[in-house]
Amino acid sequence: MEDMESFMQPLKSETPFGEVSEFHEAFAALYPRLVSYARRYGATFPEDIAQEAFVILMQRIEPVEHPTAFLYGTVRTLSLTERRPMKNQNLSLEIVLEPGKGPEADDDLLHREVRERMKTLSPTFREALWLFVVEGLSIKEIAEILSIPEATVKTRIFRAKAQLREQLNPGGEHALA
Amino acid sequence: MPSLDTNRIQELEEDCALRSELQGLLGVPEQGFFSAEVTPELVALAEELRHEANRRRRVARRPQPTWLLLAAGLPLAFALVGLGTWGIQQKHRADALAQAVEAKNSEVQRTAAQAAQDRQSLSELKLAVLEKQPLKRRTGSRPAELVIPVEHPAATQLGQTEQVKAVGR
Secondary structure (H helix, E strand, O other): OHHHHHHHOOOOOOEOOEOHHHHHHHHHHHHHHHHHHHHHOOOOOHHHHHHHHHHHHHHOOOOOOOHHHHHHHHHHHHHHHHHOOOOOOOOOOOOOOOOOOOOHHHHHHOOHHHHHHHHOOOHHHHHHHHHHHHOOOOHHHHHHHHOOOHHHHHHHHHHHHHHHHHHHOOOOOOOOO | OOOOOOOOOOOOHHHHHHHHHHHHHHOOOOOOOOOOOOOHHHHHHHHHHHHHHHHHHHHHHOOOHHHHHHHHHHHHHHHHHHHHHHHHHHHHHHHHHHHHHHHHHHHHHHHHHHHHHHHHHHHHHHHHHHHHOOHHHHHOOOOOOOOEOOOOOOOOOOOOOEOOOOOOO
């Protein structure tokens, strides 16, 4: 019955990523990333949050323009809601890679050096930088996820870059792009 | 990260260069460090989530009982409002009719009282006039006559009458 209903649906709107096989590929690539992303926000049940984000995305009747950005944004919102339901939601990825709160399971996936460098950055810049460099999202997508203008995202990334350069070459000349 | 959704924004070259530069600064490998292998477990989970989304979508589309109740109650509400309006109209009409009847009654009573008064004054007037008139005038100028048919034998012709003088004359 369920398969029949799935068959009855138009193929174009079957999944936000296109055909079912394409959805499977996208899910395989994005699901571990989203679980890790939720864990970095200190979510107690990151797998549940990532799965819920996928269900919310596919449940939508109106098509989503940028599904990847939508998934990241939903995971971020759900994680923050789970962590502090009654408090201000407007916070950055402050706990990324902080000792004791970071995702222990993913530690071996990043070099210790990378973690140390990220840890020294301002929390506000860290979040934008993480999404841009590690998650590989575009400026526009990051702006959509964080609900901030694209120019602000760029500014944060450039400032993060300046901070990194400062760490690598303290007192040396700044090579701001 | 590989382009997963077809609508993904094409990045500018300078953004790609910036990412590469930052990856170099951080020491992040350029290739994604998460495996994108499509395992049967992941496919099963993806399908489960897809079915769950479809189920929720169907539930969300189903009309809510509140709306159904509202829709069912709407004709009843209209009927009640109509009935109420009609009742109010009828009450106004009845009030107007009662007022008219009351006015008519008072008019009739007033007329009757007037008529009684008129009759009374008329009779009084008549009495006064009669008292003032002399007896002769009252009896009239023409002498009253009493015609009594007299029965005669068969020989007597029909229509033969005898004139007698009035009593007391």
